[in-house]
Amino acid sequence: MDTSIGSEYNELREEVRAFLTANEDVAVPAGPGFGGDASQVRARTLEWQKRLFDAGYAGRTIPQRYGGAGHEPDALASLVIEEEFQSAGISLGMESQGTGMFVPTLLHFGREDQKQELIRPTMRGELIWCQGYSEPGSGSDLASLRTSAVLDGDEYVINGQKIWTSGAREADMMFALIRTEADAGKHGGISYIVLSMDTPGIDIRPLMTMTGDASFNEVFFSDVRVPATNVVGRPGQGWEVGTYTLRYERNMLGRSNATENYFDGCVDILRETGLIESPVYRDRLLRLEGRVQAMKYHQLRLLTDMLKKRDSGAGGLIVKLNNCQLNYDICALAIDGMAERGVLKRGSKHVRDYGNWQRNYMYALGLIIGGGTAQIQKNIIGERGLGLPREPKPAAA
Amino acid sequence: MDFGLTQPQELLRDSIARFLAQDVGIERVRRVMDSESGRDEAIHGQLGDQGITGLLIDMDLGGSELGMQEAAIAAQEIGRAAAPVNFHSAYVLAPLMLAGADAGDRKNALLEGIAEGSSLITPILDAPIDDGRIDGTVLYVPDAAWSDAFLLETGGSLYLLDSSISGIDITPLETVDDTRRVAEVTFAGLDLGAAESLGGSAENTRRAVQAAQIALAADALGAAQKGLHISVEYAKERKQFERIIGSFQAVKHICAEVLAEVDPVQSLLWHTADAWDGGSDEIDHLAPLLKAHATDVASNAVTMTTQVFGGMGFTHECDMHIFYKRAGYDRQMLGNPTALREQAAAVMYG
Numbered sequence: 001m002d003t004s005i006g007s008e009y010n011e012l013r014e015e016v017r018a019f020l021t022a023n024e025d026v027a028v029p030a031g032p033g034f035g036g037d038a039s040q041v042r043a044r045t046l047e048w049q050k051r052l053f054d055a056g057y058a059g060r061t062i063p064q065r066y067g068g069a070g071h072e073p074d075a076l077a078s079l080v081i082e083e084e085f086q087s088a089g090i091s092l093g094m095e096s097q098g099t100g101m102f103v104p105t106l107l108h109f110g111r112e113d114q115k116q117e118l119i120r121p122t123m124r125g126e127l128i129w130c131q132g133y134s135e136p137g138s139g140s141d142l143a144s145l146r147t148s149a150v151l152d153g154d155e156y157v158i159n160g161q162k163i164w165t166s167g168a169r170e171a172d173m174m175f176a177l178i179r180t181e182a183d184a185g186k187h188g189g190i191s192y193i194v195l196s197m198d199t200p201g202i203d204i205r206p207l208m209t210m211t212g213d214a215s216f217n218e219v220f221f222s223d224v225r226v227p228a229t230n231v232v233g234r235p236g237q238g239w240e241v242g243t244y245t246l247r248y249e250r251n252m253l254g255r256s257n258a259t260e261n262y263f264d265g266c267v268d269i270l271r272e273t274g275l276i277e278s279p280v281y282r283d284r285l286l287r288l289e290g291r292v293q294a295m296k297y298h299q300l301r302l303l304t305d306m307l308k309k310r311d312s313g314a315g316g317l318i319v320k321l322n323n324c325q326l327n328y329d330i331c332a333l334a335i336d337g338m339a340e341r342g343v344l345k346r347g348s349k350h351v352r353d354y355g356n357w358q359r360n361y362m363y364a365l366g367l368i369i370g371g372g373t374a375q376i377q378k379n380i381i382g383e384r385g386l387g388l389p390r391e392p393k394p395a396a397a
Numbered sequence: 398m399d400f401g402l403t404q405p406q407e408l409l410r411d412s413i414a415r416f417l418a419q420d421v422g423i424e425r426v427r428r429v430m431d432s433e434s435g436r437d438e439a440i441h442g443q444l445g446d447q448g449i450t451g452l453l454i455d456m457d458l459g460g461s462e463l464g465m466q467e468a469a470i471a472a473q474e475i476g477r478a479a480a481p482v483n484f485h486s487a488y489v490l491a492p493l494m495l496a497g498a499d500a501g502d503r504k505n506a507l508l509e510g511i512a513e514g515s516s517l518i519t520p521i522l523d524a525p526i527d528d529g530r531i532d533g534t535v536l537y538v539p540d541a542a543w544s545d546a547f548l549l550e551t552g553g554s555l556y557l558l559d560s561s562i563s564g565i566d567i568t569p570l571e572t573v574d575d576t577r578r579v580a581e582v583t584f585a586g587l588d589l590g591a592a593e594s595l596g597g598s599a600e601n602t603r604r605a606v607q608a609a610q611i612a613l614a615a616d617a618l619g620a621a622q623k624g625l626h627i628s629v630e631y632a633k634e635r636k637q638f639e640r641i642i643g644s645f646q647a648v649k650h651i652c653a654e655v656l657a658e659v660d661p662v663q664s665l666l667w668h669t670a671d672a673w674d675g676g677s678d679e680i681d682h683l684a685p686l687l688k689a690h691a692t693d694v695a696s697n698a699v700t701m702t703t704q705v706f707g708g709m710g711f712t713h714e715c716d717m718h719i720f721y722k723r724a725g726y727d728r729q730m731l732g733n734p735t736a737l738r739e740q741a742a743a744v745m746y747g
Contacts, residue, residue, distance in 0.1 A: 003400055282739065290686055293665055300664065318656065391644050392640065
């Protein structure tokens with residue numbers, strides 16, 4: 001067992017520390033302690049994202065010709081960066097649909113001109129993306145989607161509806177899965193199309209979520225015309241392109257360093273309230289700590305697999321399921337630790353940590369459902385991880 | 398960065414697993430379970446031949462001078478096989494406590510005997526020693542009915558007592574896990590002079606107990622993994638309503654949830670064993686936290702996977718109950734999850 005990182009990374013570590021010190025004024029705190037006025041939060045998040053990308057900490061391996069730092073993929077360098085950011089309690093930038101999902105997909109499937117045009121502004125937070133996947137009739141069974149695009153000259157004409165579209169009103173762009181070939185089978189007729197959100201014919205209606213944020217939306221398409229060149233990959237390749245992105249979403253939703261920040265915040269609350277002395281609360285806290293520690297070292301095991309180019313098998317499939325539930329349970333204990341104060345929400349007098357605990361408690365439930373529900377994750381773990389058979393298709397009526 | 402087992406450790410794991418599969422199969426385990434005494438006399442010598450008894454003993458005494466990582470590997474495979482041996486007591490706690498004894502021929506001979514698999518020494522922590530006498534009853538002593546000697550510990554000091562001398566009364570206790578047995582041991586006011594004083598220290602005892610806790614956690618993890626494995630295999634074969642039952646989400650999700658809980662415990666075990674080997678301060682918190690978490694996860698795993706078998710899961714014929722009971726024993730011995738969480742909390746949070 002060797003958990004050391006090697007002295008060749010000392011220089012990088014120093015560099016990260018110097019960067020964090022030099023940028024203290026803008027650095028966005030990770031964990032429950034950051035909040036306040038929404039537009040200020042947003043402005044600072046975007047500014048921080050710019051600095052991170054320009055300094056090569058966000059999108060570190062993106063080639064220089066697309067504005068990135070062009071570093072070789074190096075999981076240990078990433079670990080050093082993560083460790084330093086975590087110990088400073090600073091966010092590693094936006095884990096958004098644009099930076100976390102669209103850019104990796106575009107790098108893999110996109111045309112050169114698409115990469116030139118879209119990667120840099122996306123990574124700097126100048127182009128904000130939303131994801132057009134789910135539809136009212138297509139949730140867990142995503143491939144049954146029906147929003148369609150018909151070729152008319154050199155344009156696609158899109159009609160249909162997307163739902164659960166996070167951040168659609170703030171977004172400049174959408175990447176969407178759209179049925180372009182009606183007769184090519186369930187998975188075969190889908191294309192991955194990018195479009196500007198100000199294209200005529202797009203109507204966005206906010207959906208209020210349980211957190212009180214209108215972060216979800218319905219997006220309606222009525223004869224929306226986009227250039228045929230807006231397809232990423234080949235027409236009809238959309239299922240492959242779109243599910244490649246989902247793999248990134250699963251990773252994004254399963255990161256454990258935020259979990260440790262929240263766990264530490266929960267300990268702080270129990271200390272402040274004196275409940276850390278209560279055997280009942282201690283027992284609950286230590287139950288969580290066992291899970292937090294197990295997932296922390298599980299991540300090191302997955303990292304080692306990656307370095308050795310070894311398949312982690314079921315080990316990789318369980319991360320989203322476990323960490324989303326763990327984040328939820330940590331928030332639950334923190335709120336119980338606040339007792340009646342736990343009923344307050346953002347903006348209220350007396351609220352602790354800007355209401356982040358209450359918001360994240362509910363948001364974590366959204367993440368248990370989103371990005372492939374916990375139940376779908378269990379199907380995937382059972383089938384791909386344990387080799388259990390799929391559910392047979394129901395006989396045709 | 399190379400988190401996990403080294404290649405030699407993987408080879409060790411595979412060779413122990415192979416030996417156990419060939420020589421300590423489930424039929425042999427069942428014979429021992431069904432026997433009155435619960436004793437498998439041959440297993441100690443066999444484990445000695447395989448080098449499994451001497452993993453933590455110095456090379457010049459016939460051991461292989463490896464560490465807790467290797468001992469945890471052995472414990473996990475032994476749990477997976479439900480092998481009839483109190484590995485945590487005889488081959489982790491005993492040799493590590495003895496290693497802290499005063500140097501001398503006696504200590505060396507004892508460790509040589511353990512490494513060979515020819516002597517079975519059972520530690521008794523917090524032994525009833527007072528005012529120069531050994532007087533009192535100790536409960537739940539592993540292997541007591543066939544131990545060659547007891548290694549009595551009080552306040553870190555060690556005393557070796559031959560188990561065959563008069564004035565020791567041993568009553569086997571009926572236990573749920575038939576693969577490992579415990580007994581009540583009564584010392585009838587023996588003169589402490591009947592025992593051999595071996596020195597020792599409280600610090601060494603503390604570390605030895607932490608190592609034994611890691612071994613019990615590893616045993617429980619192995620049992621839970623085996624329980625999951627056999628239930629998944631069953632779910633791939635058994636048909637009801639003209640379907641393989643593993644295709645029902647109700648069954649599939651049980652297996653997936655158990656895997657999701659059990660799999661990360663492996664990493665926590667590796668890390669904890671590594672912290673023990675490295676002499677890290679973290680161990681005072683990690684060892685109890687690991688044992689609490691691992692045995693809790695194991696209890697839930699065997700509870701859920703037993704249900705995959707339906708009615709068969711409740712029978713004596715199905716092997717599932719062997720792993721179910723195994724996890725229950727590992728859970729209670731040397732501190733159960735609730736007690737150990739309090740212990741870990743005291744270290745971390747005062």
